[in-house]
Every structure is written in structure tokens, then in C-alpha cells.
Amino acid sequence: MMPHLLRPGTVLRSSGLGQEQERAAAAVADAAAGHAVALIGSGDAGIYAMGSPALEFADATIDVVGVPGVTAALAAAAALGAPLGHDHAMISLSDLHTAWPVIERRITAAAEGDLVTCFYNPASARRTWQLRRALELLAAHRPPGTPVGWVRDASRPGQAASLSTLREFDPALADMHTLVVVGSSRTRVQAGRMVTPRDYRWAEP
Amino acid sequence: MMPHLLRPGTVLRSSGLGQEQERAAAAVADAAAGHAVALIGSGDAGIYAMGSPALEFADATIDVVGVPGVTAALAAAAALGAPLGHDHAMISLSDLHTAWPVIERRITAAAEGDLVTCFYNPASARRTWQLRRALELLAAHRPPGTPVGWVRDASRPGQAASLSTLREFDPALADMHTLVVVGSSRTRVQAGRMVTPRDYRWAEP
Numbered sequence: 298m299m300p301h302l303l304r305p306g307t308v309l310r311s312s313g314l315g316q317e318q319e320r321a322a323a324a325v326a327d328a329a330a331g332h333a334v335a336l337i338g339s340g341d342a343g344i345y346a347m348g349s350p351a352l353e354f355a356d357a358t359i360d361v362v363g364v365p366g367v368t369a370a371l372a373a374a375a376a377l378g379a380p381l382g383h384d385h386a387m388i389s390l391s392d393l394h395t396a397w398p399v400i401e402r403r404i405t406a407a408a409e410g411d412l413v414t415c416f417y418n419p420a421s422a423r424r425t426w427q428l429r430r431a432l433e434l435l436a437a438h439r440p441p442g443t444p445v446g447w448v449r450d451a452s453r454p455g456q457a458a459s460l461s462t463l464r465e466f467d468p469a470l471a472d473m474h475t476l477v478v479v480g481s482s483r484t485r486v487q488a489g490r491m492v493t494p495r496d497y498r499w500a501e502p
Numbered sequence: 503m504m505p506h507l508l509r510p511g512t513v514l515r516s517s518g519l520g521q522e523q524e525r526a527a528a529a530v531a532d533a534a535a536g537h538a539v540a541l542i543g544s545g546d547a548g549i550y551a552m553g554s555p556a557l558e559f560a561d562a563t564i565d566v567v568g569v570p571g572v573t574a575a576l577a578a579a580a581a582l583g584a585p586l587g588h589d590h591a592m593i594s595l596s597d598l599h600t601a602w603p604v605i606e607r608r609i610t611a612a613a614e615g616d617l618v619t620c621f622y623n624p625a626s627a628r629r630t631w632q633l634r635r636a637l638e639l640l641a642a643h644r645p646p647g648t649p650v651g652w653v654r655d656a657s658r659p660g661q662a663a664s665l666s667t668l669r670e671f672d673p674a675l676a677d678m679h680t681l682v683v684v685g686s687s688r689t690r691v692q693a694g695r696m697v698t699p700r701d702y703r704w705a706e707p
Contacts, residue, residue: 341572348580349697352692355692356693361583363581363584365572365577367546367572371570372570374549374568375569378554378557378568379556382549382551382554383554383600384591384608385592386590386612386615394700399616403589403617407611409614410608410610412608488560492557495522495551495555495599
């Protein structure tokens with residue numbers, strides 16, 4: 298944040314993770330009071346972020362302009378190669394607000410559909426077993442050599458990335474700042490890059 | 503394109519749709535010959551775009567820097583509200599390079615997993631029935647009132663967007679420049695905006 302670049306009189310409210318509903322409600326209340334409000338987050342505000350809670354509160358009297366951004370999966374994919382070159386799914390492993398059986402059902406669906414799968418919120422200090430279980434569900438439908446990409450702090454200072462396989466990947470590498478991408482049956486590693494071909498006929502021998 | 507902003511001596515090669523493999527091979531050949539090459543497309547180069555064909559050709563002697571962008575689904579989602587606030591799938595309906603049964607299997611998986619579903623390449627002059635069939639597959643698992651969002655030319659001049667439902671949506675509205683987003687069981691329309699809540703417990707009465 299560079300407050301010296303803001304127009305004089307601008308009020309800056311910073312907050313960390315948590316209290317999403319309260320923050321969204323406060324932003325909408327300020328807008329309803331006649332202020333111009335920018336609700337800003339990293340990545341894309343519409344993907345697992347403040348967009349939907351804010352729009353839950355905003356009635357039709359409030360003008361909302363959505364500005365798309367680069368969500369973590371796209372930043373991570375660019376760092377890994379082109380793993381999202383064909384059909385894929387985004388699934389959050391946070392069971393804070395979603396029941397775990399719902400999440401398992403989605404992972405199983407992604408597995409059955411042979412979708413490249415991106416896991417948001419793969420782990421935290423308290424959520425330590427979910428990613429291991431998610432990988433087991435995918436491994437029931439994909440070969441053990443399926444590429445797995447791991448990116449921490451995508452597009453941020455200190456970005457780290459590496460490639461592994463369903464057989465070898467250690468879920469303990471993941472934390473709250475990590476994005477994990479598991480390939481489809483067609484994904485492969487080419488010159489150290491994770492690539493999902495767009496053209497299936499071309500990919501076949 | 504603004505060629506007058508390019509460094510003198512820069513060679514500009516423009517092309518339209520098609521011949522992706524040839525374009526990717528040409529870009530990699532230029533890089534292998536020692537040139538600095540920028541392979542540019544709209545949206546995100548890694549999502550149904552030139553990233554994966556280029557990386558199929560590039561060997562480890564070629565440095566590749568992936569720059570993430572805003573893929574059509576994110577631009578369309580921002581125009582519609584926040585339909586991608588929770589888990590979702592991206593599926594291309596182009597059967598030019600992927601067999602239709604594979605595509606159907608993926609749509610069915612997205613339906614069974616209750617994933618918000620974004621359809622890339624929903625229709626073209628020659629592909630006229632695929633979107634209708636895709637919506638039927640989703641409708642087998644979702645109520646007829648499920649929101650459907652439609653955006654043409656997302657983030658481009660002349661952008662158009664509208665909301666409908668699985669029961670009412672007319673697939674003939676879609677063409678090559680259209681992105682179609684079908685909500686999950688939790689997606690709703692709030693003040694004219696398509697919103698998928700992030701917090702399922704909160705969304706429940």
C-alpha cells in the first residue's frame with residue numbers, strides 16, 4: 298500500500314485474513330453512505346475472496362464495478378509452465394465454511410472427469426490432513442507418475458515452485474500460501490515444465 | 503497492437519485463430535535462433551491458449567518466462583458479479599481436438615460435484631448443438647432455476663452480459679466470443695448480480 302499516492306482525505310482501512318463478512322458489510326455501508334469505496338485484495342476479488350460477501354450485502358442502489366485480476370492458480374500455473382492448458386477445476390480444501398464430505402465429493406468428481414485440479418487453501422496450521430486425503434482421492438483415478446506442481450507465494454517476493462508426482466509429492470510442503478496443481482492423465486513434464494496439451498489428438502502417439 | 507512503441511528492428515508477426523502448432527513452433531524456432539520472442543495472446547496464455555503448444559516445442563535450452571493474465575472466465579465473472587466465489591470448473595466445448603464423449607464425461611463430473619461451470623468455446627458457426635447438450639447434462643443435477651450468466655466479448659469493446667436460468671437460457675445466444683457460466687446449487691442472483699457464496703453455513707437459513 299502506498300497511502301501517499303491516495304487522494305487527500307482518503308480513509309485507508311487495512312485488515313488481514315478473517316472477518317470477511319464484517320469487512321464486506323463495512324465496505325457496503327460506506328458505499329451506501331455515499332462514499333466511493335475500493336475493496337481491494339490480492340489475486341482476483343471474485344475467486345474465494347471478498348467479491349461474493351460484498352455482493353451479498355450490496356443492494357441494487359449501489360453501483361458495483363468488478364475489476365478482474367490474476368487469481369493464484371493462474372500465477373502459479375505460469376510459474377510451473379502451462380498446466381491449465383485444458384479443462385480444469387479449482388477446489389478449496391478449507392473446511393472452515395464447507396463440510397468436508399462436500400469437498401470430497403468435488404475432488405472425486407474432478408478425479409472422475411480427469412480434470413487438472415488446483416487446490417486453494419491446501420493446508421494451514423490446523424488443517425494438516427486434508428491435502429493428503431485429497432491426493433489419495435485423485436490417485437485412485439490417476440497414475441502414480443501424474444505430475445504435481447507446488448507454488449508458494451505465487452507472483453510474490455520469495456516465490457518458490459517445484460514439480461513432483463502423485464507418488465512422490467510430500468503434502469507437508471503445503472501451507473496457507475501454497476497452491477497445488479495436480480495434472481490430468483494427459484499432463485506431462487517437458488523440459489522441466491508442467492504442460493497439459495490442448496490438442497489431445499496431437500498428444501497421442 | 504502499437505508497433506510504433508516497439509524497439510526498432512522488432513519483427514511483428516500477427517495471426518488469427520488456427521495454426522496454433524505452427525505459430526508455437528515458429529516462436530520457439532526464433533527463440534532457439536537467439537532472438538528474444540514475446541508470444542502474445544488475449545486473456546491468459548496458459549488457459550486454452552498458446553502456452554502449452556509453445557512449451558511442447560521448447561527444450562530446456564530456451565528460457566521461458568510465463569506472464570499470467572486475466573483469462574476470459576475471470577473477466578466474464580467480474581462482469582456478472584461473483585459467480586466463481588467458490589469451487590468451479592473450466593470446460594471447453596470445442597470438440598475439434600477433444601472427443602465429445604470425453605467432454606461429456608467432464609460436464610457430468612462437474613454436475614455431480616456441484617461445481618460452478620464455465621464453458622469456453624461454447625459454440626461456433628459449425629458447432630451448434632454442444633452447448634444445448636451441455637446444459638441438459640447440468641440440468642439433470644441442478645434445479646431449473648439455477649442462474650446462468652452469459653458474457654460476450656468480456657473486457658473488450660462492446661462487452662455484453664445477461665443473466666438467465668437453466669430453464670430459460672437460449673443456447674443460440676452463444677458464439678465463439680461468448681463465455682457461459684452455470685451456477686452451482688448455491689449460486690443465486692442478488693440485486694441483479696450472479697453470486698456464489700463462499701460461506702456455505704452463512705448461506706443456509
